[in-house]
Amino acid sequence: xxxxxxxxxxxxxxxxxxxxxxxxxxxxxxxxxxxxxxxxxxxxxxxxxxxxxxxxxxxxxxxxxxxxxxxxxxxxxxxxxxxxxxxxxxxxxxxxxxxxxxxxxxxxxxxxxxxxxxxxxxxxxxxxxxxxxxxxxxxxxxxxxxxxxxxxxxxxxxxxxxxxxxxxxxxxxxxxxxxxxxxxxxxxxxxxxxxxxxxxxxxxxxxxxxxxxxxxxxxxxxxxxxxxxxxxxxxxxxxxxxxxxxxxxxxxxxxxxxxxxxxxxxxxxxxxxxxxxxxxxxxxxxxxxxxxxxxxxxxxxxxxxxxxxxxxxxxxxxxxxxxxxxxxxxxxxxxxxxxxxxxxxxxxxxxxxxxxxxxxxxxxxxxxxxxxxxxxxxxxxxxxxxxxxxxxxxxxxxxxxxxxxxxxxxxxxxxxxxxxxxxxxxxxxxxxxxxxxxxxxxxxxxxxxxxxxxxxxxxxxxxxxxxxxxxxxxxxxxxxxxxxxxxxxxxxxxxxxxxxxxxxxxxxxxxxxxxxxxxxxxxxxxxxxxxxxxxxxxxxxxxxxxxxxxxxxxxxxxxxxxxxxxxxxxxxxxxxxxxxxxxxxxxxxxxxxxxxxxxxxxxxxxxxxxxxxxxxxxxxxxxxxxxxxxxxxxxxxxxxxxxxxxxxxxxxxxxxxxxxxxxxxxxxxxxxxxxxxxxxxxxxxxxxxxxxxxxxxxxxxxxxxxxxxxxxxxxxxxxxxxxxxxxxxxxxxxxxxxxxxxxxxxxxxxxxxxxxxxxxxxxxxxxxxxx
Numbered sequence: 088x089x090x091x092x093x094x095x096x097x098x099x100x101x102x103x104x105x106x107x108x109x110x111x112x113x114x115x116x117x118x119x120x121x122x123x124x125x126x127x128x129x130x131x132x133x134x135x136x137x138x139x140x141x142x143x144x145x146x147x148x149x150x151x152x153x154x155x156x157x158x159x160x161x162x163x164x165x166x167x168x169x170x171x172x173x174x175x176x177x178x179x180x181x182x183x184x185x186x187x188x189x190x191x192x193x194x195x196x197x198x199x200x201x202x203x204x205x206x207x208x209x210x211x212x213x214x215x216x217x218x219x220x221x222x223x224x225x226x227x228x229x230x231x232x233x234x235x236x237x238x239x240x241x242x243x244x245x246x247x248x249x250x251x252x253x254x255x256x257x258x259x260x261x262x263x264x265x266x267x268x269x270x271x272x273x274x275x276x277x278x279x280x281x282x283x284x285x286x287x288x289x290x291x292x293x294x295x296x297x298x299x300x301x302x303x304x305x306x307x308x309x310x311x312x313x314x315x316x317x318x319x320x321x322x323x324x325x326x327x328x329x330x331x332x333x334x335x336x337x338x339x340x341x342x343x344x345x346x347x348x349x350x351x352x353x354x355x356x357x358x359x360x361x362x363x364x365x366x367x368x369x370x371x372x373x374x375x376x377x378x379x380x381x382x383x384x385x386x387x388x389x390x391x392x393x394x395x396x397x398x399x400x401x402x403x404x405x406x407x408x409x410x411x412x413x414x415x416x417x418x419x420x421x422x423x424x425x426x427x428x429x430x431x432x433x434x435x436x437x438x439x440x441x442x443x444x445x446x447x448x449x450x451x452x453x454x455x456x457x458x459x460x461x462x463x464x465x466x467x468x469x470x471x472x473x474x475x476x477x478x479x480x481x482x483x484x485x486x487x488x489x490x491x492x493x494x495x496x497x498x499x500x501x502x503x504x505x506x507x508x509x510x511x512x513x514x515x516x517x518x519x520x521x522x523x524x525x526x527x528x529x530x531x532x533x534x535x536x537x538x539x540x541x542x543x544x545x546x547x548x549x550x551x552x553x554x555x556x557x558x559x560x561x562x563x564x565x566x567x568x569x570x571x572x573x574x575x576x577x578x579x580x581x582x583x584x585x586x587x588x589x590x591x592x593x594x595x596x597x598x599x600x601x602x603x604x605x606x607x608x609x610x611x612x613x614x615x616x617x618x619x620x621x622x623x624x625x626x627x628x629x630x631x632x633x634x635x636x637x638x639x640x641x642x643x644x645x646x647x648x649x650x651x652x653x654x655x656x657x658x659x660x661x662x663x664x665x666x667x668x669x670x671x672x673x674x675x676x677x678x679x680x681x682x683x684x685x686x687x688x689x690x691x692x693x694x695x696x697x698x699x700x701x702x703x704x705x706x707x708x709x710x711x712x713x714x715x716x717x718x719x720x721x722x723x724x725x726x727x728x729x730x731x732x733x734x735x736x737x738x739x740x741x742x743x744x745x746x747x748x749x750x751x752x753x754x755x756x757x758x759x760x761x762x763x764x765x766x767x768x769x770x771x772x773x774x775x776x777x778x779x780x781x782x783x784x785x786x787x788x789x790x791x792x793x794x795x796x797x798x799x800x801x802x803x804x805x806x807x808x809x810x811x812x813x814x815x816x817x818x819x820x821x822x823x824x825x826x827x828x829x830x831x832x833x834x835x836x837x838x839x840x841x842x843x844x845x846x847x848x849x850x851x852x853x854x855x856x857x858x
Contacts, residue, residue: 089150089298089299089337089338090149091150091299091338091340091361091362091383091385091416091418092145092146092149092150092151092418092460093418093419093460093461093463093464094144094145094151094418094419094420094456094457094459094460094461094463095145095150095151095152095153095249095385095418095419095420095456096140096145096153096391096420096421096424096425096452096453096456097153097155097251097301097303097342097344097364097387097391097420097421097422097423097424097425098153098155098251098391098421098423098424098425098426099136099140099153099155099424099425099426099449100425100426100428100429100430100449100609100610101132101136101155101156101157101426101610102608102610102616103132104430104431104434104606105606105608106608106616107128107131107132108128108129108132108158108614109614109615109616111124111125111128111129112125112158112159112192112613112614113614115192116192116196116796122188122189125188126188129156129158130240132156133154133156133237133240133241134240134244136156137152137241137244137246137248139450140152140453141246143450143453143454143457144453144454144457145453145456145457147245147246147247148245148246148247149247150247150248150249150297150298150299151249152241152246152248152249153248153249153250153251153301153424154234154237154238154241154248154249154250154251154297155251155424155426156237158188158191158192159191159192159195159217159613159614160195160215160216160217160612160613161216161251161253161303162209162216162217162218162219162253162258162261163191163194163195163204163216163217163219164231164233164234164252164253165252165253165258166217166219166258166262167186167191167194167230167231168229168230168231168233168234168252168288169227169228169229169230169258169281169284169285169288170184170186170225170226170227170228170229170230170284171219171220171221171225171227171258171262171281172186172194172220172230173194173204173220173265173266174224174265174267175201175202176190176193176194176201179193179194180230184228184230185230185231185232186230186231188233191231195217195613196613196795196796196797197792197795197796197797198797199797200800202768202792202795202797203217203768203792203794203795203797204217204218204219204220204768205217205218205220205263205768205769206218206612206768206794208704208705210305210309210345210709211345211346211705211706211707211708211709212345212392212423212427212705213427213609213611213617213619213660213661213702213705214426214427214610214611214612215611215612215613216261216612218261218262218263219258219261219262219263219274220262220263220264220265220266221259221262221263221264221265221268221274221277222264222265222266222267222268222272222274223267223268223269223272223277224265224267224268225265225277227277227280227281227283227284228284229284229287229288229291232291234250234252234288234292235288235291235292235295236295237250238250238292238295238296238297239295239296241296242295242296247296247297247298248297249297249298249299249300249301249340250292250297250300250301251300251301251303251424252285252288252300252301252302252303253302253303254285254302254303254304254306254323254326254341255278255281255282255285255302255326255330256275256278256304256306256307256319256322256323256326257303257304257305257306257307258281259274259275259277259278259281259322260274260275260306260312260313260314260319260322261306261312262274273313273314275314275318275322278322278325278326279325282325282326282329282330283329285326285330286329286330286333286336289330289333289335289336289337289339290333290334290335290336292336292337293335293336293337294335297337298337298338299337299338299339299340299361299362300336300337300338300339300340301340301341301342301364302330302339302340302341302342303342303344304323304341304342304343305342305343305344305345306319307319307320307323307343307348307351307354307355308343308344308345308346308347308348308349308351308366308370308709309345309346309709310709310710310711311707311709311711311714316349316350316351319351320350320351320354323341323351323354323355323358324354324357324358327339327341327355327358327359327360328358328359330360331358331359331360332359338361338362339360339361339362340360340361340362340363340364340383340385341355341358341360341362341363341364342363342364342385343355343363343364343365343366344364344366344369344387344391344422344423344424345366345369345423345709346366346369346370346708346709346710347366347369347370347371347373347710348363348365348366348370348373349370349373352365352373352376353376353377353378356376356377356378356379356382357377357378360382361381361382361383362382362383362384362385362418363382363383363384363385364385364387364420365384365385365386365387365409366387366422366423367386367387367388367402367405367409367422368387368388368389368390368391368392368422369392369422372405372408372409372412373412374412375411375412375413379412379413379414379415380413380414380415381415382414382415383414383415383416383417383418384409384412384414384416384417384418385417385418385419385420386405386406386409386417386418386419386420387420387421387422387423388402388403388405388406388419388420388422388459389402389419389420389421389422389447389452389455389456389459390421390422390452391421391422391423391424391425391427391428391452392422392423392427392428393428393663393664393666394428394429394432394446394447394448394621394663395445395446395447395663395666396444396445396446396447396451396455396477396480396481397447397477397481397666398477398478398481399455399458399459399473399474399477399478400474400477400478402419402455402459403459403462403467403470403474406419406459406462406463407467410463417463418460418463419456419459419460419463420456421452421456425449425452425453426609426610427609428448428449428452428609428663429448429449429604429606429607429608429609429618430448430449430450430606430608431448431449431450431451431606432446432447432448432450432451433450434605434606434607435604435605435606435607436605437605438602438604439602441483441487442602442621442623444480444483445480445481445483445484445623446621448607455473455477458470458473484623484667485667487624489599489600489623489624489625490623490624490625490665490667491624491625492599492600492624492625492627494627495625495626495627495676495679496625498679500675500727503730504682504727504730504731505723505726505727505730506726506730506758507729507730507732507734507758508734510758510760510783510784512734513734513735513737513760514760516734516735517734517735517736517737517760519735520694520735521647521694521695521737523578523579523647524578524851525817525818525851525854525855526808526817526820526821526822526847526850526851526854527578527579527821527822528576528577528578528579528821528822528823528843528844528847529577529578529579529580529581529649529787529821529822529823530572530577530581530823530824530827530828530840531581531697531699531741531763531823531824531825531826531827531828532581532584532590532649532651532697532699532741532827533581533583533584533587533590533827533828533829534568534571534581534583534584534585534828534829534836535828535829535830535831535832535833535836536585536829536830537832537833540564540585543557543560543561544557544588561585561586561636562639564583564585565582565583565585565636565639565640565643566643567583568581568582568583568585569582569583569640569643569644569648570643571837572644572646573644573646575837575840575841575844576844577646577840577844578646578647579646579647579648579649579695580640580644580646580647580648580649581640581648581649581651582636582637582639582640582648582651584651584827584829586636589617589618590653590657590661590699590827591617591619591620591653591657591658591661591662592617592618592620593632593653594632594652594653594658595620595622595658595662596620597628597629597630597632598626598627598628598629598632598677598680599624599625599626599627599628599629600622600623600624600625600626600627600676601620601621601622601623601624601626601662602620602621602623603618603620603621604618604619604620604621606618607619612794615830617661619661619662619663620661620662620663621662621663622658622659622662622663622664622665622673623665624665625676626673626676626677626680627676627679627680628680628681628683628684631684631687632684633650633651633652633684633688634650634684634687634688634691634693637650637651637688637691637693638691638692638693641692641693647694647695648693648695649693649695649696649697649739650685650688650693650695650696650697651696651697651699652681652684652685652696652697652698652699652728653698653699654681654698654699654700654724654725654728654740655674655675655677655678655681655724655725655727655728656674656700656702656703656706656721656724656725657699657700657701657702657703658677659673659674659677659702659706660702660705660706661702669720670706670720671719671720671721671723671724674720674721674724675720675723675724675727677724677728678724678725678727678728679727679728681698681728682727682728682729682730682731685698685728685729685731685732685736686731689732689733689736694735694736694737695736695737695739696729696732696736696737696738696739697738697739697740697741698725698728698729698738698739698740698759699740699741700725700740700741700742700757701741701742701743701826703721703742703750703753703754703757704742704750706721707750718750718752718753718756721753722753722756722757725740725757725759726756726757726758729758729759737760737761738759738760738761739759739760739761739762739763739785740757740759740761740762740763741762741763741764741826742754742762742763742764742765743764743765743825743826751776751777751780751782754782755780755782755784758784759784759785760784760785761784761785761786761787761821762784762785762786762787763786763787763788763789763821763823764786764787764788764789764825765789765825765826766788766789766790766807766811766825767789767790767791767792767799767807767824767825768792768794768825770807770810771788771790771807771810771811773788774788774810774811774814774815775814777814777815778814778815782819783819784819785819785820785821786815786819786820786821787820787821787822787823788807788811788820789823789824789825789826790804790807790808790822790823790824790825790843790846791804791824791825791839791840791843792825793824793825793826793827793828793830793831794825794826794830796831796835798835798838798839798842799839799842800842801842801845801846801849802846804842804843804846805846805849805850808822808846808847808850809850812850812854817854822843822847824839824840824843
């Protein structure tokens with residue numbers, strides 16, 4: 088076995104410090120550049136990442152640097168590598184059976200009548216992955232050597248890196264049955280057919296110069312997948328017995344991040360692999376198990392999920408405790424890949440210096456790992472200065488002004504603050520007040536953020552556009568969006584949100600206790616990136632946030648205009664949140680600020696208010712024992728935000744990629760009058776869950792997948808609507824896209840909405856005739 092490095096990370100941001108990959112990929116999609124230019128940009132980014140990590144202290148030739156680059160998504164990478172693509176895309180293969188980069192993107196995004204792969208959240212993070220479709224007909228074969236070529240590229244540059252690949256158990260556990268699969272088919276049943284392809288891939292990697300390979304198997308820590316923990320552990324034992332016994336392969340590190348490994352640690356300890364990475368941020372130091380004596384234990388003690396500098400001394404204590412388990416070696420690492428955090432806090436020139444001293448972005452976390460590795464090699468005293476500096480920053484943070492606000496903490500809550508009158512009473516009041524037709528047509532909130540909007544915002548931020556001129560520009564945008572919706576024939580309108588840079592950041596900029604970054608970009612999915620805000624202190628609302636724009640938009644139409652708010656759970660999920668108090672306490676502070684906003688919207692005459700919670704499912708703990716407590720505080724925070732609304736005020740919420748059936752009881756407990764959800768990529772399959780549980784509130788299963796550039800046809804939308812109408816009472820149904828339209832262009836948006844209106848007209852006619 089080649090020696091494992093004393094310190095490493097499980098992955099590194101791959102989009103570039105200034106989102107260079109996003110820009111290059113989108114230019115290629117738009118035809119503004121060619122494949123050669125895209126691949127050169129990607130190669131330059133990989134080279135820059137290797138050099139940066141080496142400069143921060145990771146070794147050039149000891150496999151400490153992970154080869155974790157992806158053009159789009161690591162799950163999609165693994166699926167394409169082993170040839171697991173839907174049959175509708177089979178014609179995209181080259182004559183030798185390989186799958187090139189253009190085909191890789193087409194499978195991810197869809198094309199014409201061929202729908203894109205479904206997308207959902209990666210464990211309990213805000214990263215989205217493409218869901219593989221696997222059935223009995225899926226033929227596994229080594230169909231892409233891209234990761235092999237990247238290892239060869241590194242070797243040519245003088246690096247020995249560690250390729251990172253989603254492991255076979257996780258790949259199958261996250262997959263869905265293909266359309267051709269029989270009912271009840273389990274993709275995990277194809278494990279024995281898939282594993283030989285991994286064996287072949289590992290042999291290719293070894294020949295290319297890889298001394299270690301990292302197989303990511305986070306499915307082993309989850310209790311929220313269709314397969315049970317016992318089934319997953321058994322699958323891992325079977326797979327690793329074959330892979331580990333291969334004649335030609337690199338040494339194998341199996342990483343299991345995002346929660347405690349629990350009983351699966353014994354399975355990995357018994358497997359013929361060389362190293363195991365354990366998440367010691369989300370899990371604690373485990374008890375010793377048989378088989379560790381010849382293993383490297385890689386302690387994930389630096390939080391890859393959040394951006395706090397944290398307790399470095401406590402992290403070193405965990406590594407020392409890990410060393411007591413009798414492993415051959417202990418190494419320091421991050422708890423997860425660093426793709427969940429921005430590149431470098433030193434890029435933030437506008438952050439308060441005191442706040443910045445409490446933070447560690449990806450590069451700072453690498454430095455922390457390097458320090459801990461030095462301590463493992465030379466003793467605690469060798470890094471005492473680093474440990475003391477981190478402890479001093481932690482103490483400073485706890486005593487800083489604004490971290491605890493007496494006025495916020497003295498606000499008293501009563502049981503009645505968390506509920507409204509009965510739904511039946513609200514439904515009757517809203518029917519009388521709103522006068523909406525059957526199958527009301529609406530959108531989720533945002534309209535396309537055009538280049539003109541982005542340029543005007545940038546000019547305003549740079550001081551090149553006055554407040555008055557910027558407001559005039561935004562009002563024209565609102566006018567255009569309202570007029571478009573009127574022309575299309577929508578029933579409940581939105582103002583399009585041109586004033587909002589991001590659905591969370593916009594609120595963070597207007598609430599106390601938050602700060603925002605300039606360059607803190609984090610990949611969300613594919614080419615999309617967000618800048619999570621930093622929630623560092625107690626939260627309050629100094630002044631109304633959305634009321635002015637809602638009132639202006641309502642003045643432009645006789646139809647109802649939705650007020651648009653982002654819910655407390657989503658604000659937490661899509662921010663870097665303080666870790667010095669329970670999340671439920673922070674959520675209630677945000678909820679009270681939103682409650683005040685709702686009161687002001689009602690007073691201004693806004694009769695429909697949407698409080699988006701797309702991240703409700705996202706934060707659900709992976710361990711079942713932790714889920715009830717989470718669902719209790721998350722539901723209560725939403726109810727606290729909306730509990731003061733009058734009976735005639737219709738409260739909407741929106742959930743995307745939320746696996747409705749998994750959290751149906753919690754969604755029912757939110758008690759929103761109308762809930763819109765993602766349903767297009769799953770072909771309206773979610774309505775079966777809704778019908779089976781007897782969900783009786785308003786529901787808007789999405790009919791337009793806004794994460795793909797393809798325009799759904801009228802017939803396609805009509806078929807989705809008819810399935811919904813067949814399974815659910817018409818009185819419940821709303822018609823809407825899957826999500827906001829911010830990322831789409833106006834041409835495709837207008838055509839898609841026009842098709843939705845026409846499909847709805849057809850179905851309404853049949854309903855009218857039937858009635």
